[in-house]
Amino acid sequence: MTQTTVEPNPLQESIRLEKIPEPCVMVIFGASGDLTRRKLVPAIFDLEAQGLLPAGFAIVGVGRTPMEDGSFRSYLHEEMKKAGHLNARRASLWDEFARMLHYVAVDASIADEFHRLREALHAINTDHRAGSNYLFYLATPPSMYAPIIRHIGLCGLNRPQRDDAWVRIIIEKPFGVDLESARELNRQVISVFNEEQVYRIDHYLGKETVQNLLAFRFANGIFEPIWNRNYIDHVQITAAETVGVENRGAYYEEAGTLRDMIQNHMLQLLALTAMEPPVLFDERQVRDEKQKILQAIKPIRPEDVQVYTVRGQYAQGTTAGKSVPAYRDEKGVAPDSPTETYVALKLTVDDWRWADVPFYVRSGKRLPKRITEIAVQFKKTPHHMFSGFAGDRLSANSIVIRIQPDEGISLRFNSKIPGSRMNMRPVTMDFRYGAAFGGRLVEAYTRLLLDCMLGDPTLYARGDSLEMAWSLVTPILEGWKSNAQSRVFPYPAGTWGPPEADALLHADGRRWRLP
Ligand SMILES: NC(=O)c1ccc[n+]([C@@H]2O[C@H](COP(=O)([O-])OP(=O)(O)OC[C@H]3O[C@@H](n4cnc5c(N)ncnc54)[C@H](OP(=O)(O)O)[C@@H]3O)[C@@H](O)[C@H]2O)c1
Incomplete structure (x- = not known):
């Protein structure tokens, strides 16, 4: 994390937030999608610019599109520039930030692929000293929410690997299309995660x-x-x-x-x-x-x-x-x-x-x-x-x-x-x-992501x-x-x-x- 160019920080001005979250690996399913590009990565970059990311932090993008870490970083760099998120003051933060970005190509509809994902996450967690804390973010089409949750559970990524570690999951809207489907999705979520691990986002x-x-x-x-x-x-x-x-x-x-x-x-x-x-x-x-x-x-x-x-x-x-x-x-x-x-x-x-x-x-x-x-x-x-x-x-x-x-x-x-x-x-x-x-x-999104990292x-x-x-x-x-x-x-x-x-x-x- 770069300390030299930390910006004035409206979040830290509020009473609650002298806190910096614990280290963690944030895993974004749907990393090549619109939401990741337009909202999630700019929000995390914002946290970095305000000095609010922990020292041990990494983002792992997941999607089917084959990409290396390098091409994932270049893709996001271009998108951030195009959207005007990298002004002169912030541009110098990018290289440091980019080192936190990784990508693992996985078809999340296939359970077996999650074993490879788990190995990759463990390696990234060790490299970045992320404390075995994991934050999963579901930013795929909603039809993929249930399979991803099930597959996370099947490969054991839903439970912390250490007593002092945590695993949380953020689920995007829409959460179901009617009462029955929302209930069913809740059932599936709760069969894999405890309620206190689950963060259903409503950005309003x-x-x-x-x-x-x-x-x-x-x-x-x-x-x-x-x-x-x-x-x-x-x-x-x-x-x-x-x-x-x-x-x-x-x-x-x-x-x-x-x-x-x-x-x-x-x-x-x-x-x-x-x-x-x-x-x-x-x-x-x-x-x-x-x-x-x-x-x-x-x-x-x-x-x-x-x-x-x-x-x-x-x-x-x-x-x-x-x-x-x-x-x-x-x-x-x-x-x-x-x-x-x-x-x-x-x-x-x-x-x-x-x-x-x-x-x-x-x-x-x-x-x-x-x-x-x-x-x-x-x-x-x-x-x-x-x-x-x-x-x-x-x-x-x-x-x-x-x-x-x-x-x-x-x-x-x-x-x-x-x-x-x-x-x-x-x-x-x-x-x-x-x-x-x-x-x-x-x-x-900046506020809500920080809240989730803080539990x-x-x-x-x-x-x-x-x-x-x-x-x-x-x-x-x-x-x-x-x-x-x-x-x-x-x-x-x-x-x-x-x-x-x-x-x-x-x-x-x-x-x-x-x-
Ligand atoms: N965009 C917004 O402004 C917005 C706002 C609020 C909520 N949301 C919600 O956020 C979610 C994502 O929206 P979006 O607009 O970003 O969608 P999108 O642009 O269509 O992106 C979907 C992402 O999911 C990935 N994906 C699809 N199937 C997959 C699979 N089998 N395995 C792994 N990755 C898979 C795609 O990557 P690959 O093709 O590489 O697999 C892509 O990165 C949706 O549920 C949407 O309702 C979006």
Whole structure:
């Protein structure tokens, strides 16, 4: 590890992290893939640049493509340069970093090949003095997760070889495609690993602003007393993307927005927004409280999908002044595809705090703006003493937590317009991360990988919460399939989804915020 050019370190500034993880070998299955290139290797390089990698550390890439260590290193070097991760200050770190990179060509669907892999890992562990600690990362197509886990178990790599060593495994999304497959995958995982070895990643949970949601709610005294049905009218959670399916049409055809965004990221955001204060900020308490919220969400029954859900699919339209094709004309997409690229849901949390407070959740592709936010809409004042002056311009207060981009929190309230009359309009009090703390935010993958190396699963999804989330989403998928009247409504690319999504809120006398 290079000590001379260590960068200022936003992670170490947080209280918890004077810690450097123990030495380990990180084994990435799917080393020649998109995720490794775009997210995983940049995140580990980031840790190196911040002086957070242990002295004994190595990465072993695994894939079927034949490659030597040298060609693996050159490939990643090129990719890192192309993506702009090697600026002048960081470029000098590369040679040192590259020495940690190894590659073993293995077809992970073949059990016998794991004996060769095991020998190679032991040799690398010895060379790098990695303490016999292993971190496996599954970044292959999901169909390979179960075979890889089984084969790791068959060759004994799932158990630490020494009393003081550890073995952990990170599993990428998607974790199953419905409740039954998620349960089955959990069964397979738990037949080989103990639950405390398993880290199911949801990168949204690693985002700085998502963690700040907990700080905002539970490290301040003024918000929690009003964070309930007595003061809050409803909550809107939005994850909007301007992009379409890009070159992942074939993947998206199988997934759709409900599986790709709602089952994981959006339900996690809802749980963090609605959960009770944990007694401690530790993995057990935080994850227990989130789980209670998922349990309290009233499932939407298949026969009710028309009342509580709207799904849409983008048609040809315009984004950023450019004409873009319809989803059905994208590469890898069937011309009559029923896959949704937009979902809006009305959810209710059946507990004491949230009774009668709807949570409206929406996510879509090819919307006008890239934004993820949680908007907490408060009730109107009980009496309108200014109605003669301000007319309709007075709106109820809201707190908006912007997850990305332009991360921050804003509070909207009504203010008097300067002048001799009592005129008013809403204004915004804004906290911006960039302005308050300067510098860049820590990337979610950087944070989460470090947490796993440190043995802290707080920001990872637990098996029971994944199953719970699937048990909420699966009846919707069934309803969409079985209910002849349930339709996928088209919306022109570059608009805020189908008009039917507006009607979902209009029916309750509300409307979507314009983010
Ligand atoms: N890309 C993203 O932004 C993203 C985001 C979130 C989650 N994910 C998840 O991460 C996983 C990987 O996604 P990706 O986009 O990186 O996929 P990808 O580009 O298709 O890469 C898949 C990787 O798996 C390897 N692989 C496939 N079959 C294998 C086998 N039998 N033995 C060994 N290696 C095998 C491939 O290498 P060889 O061809 O050399 O064998 C390749 O390196 C997926 O589950 C995806 O859902 C991806």
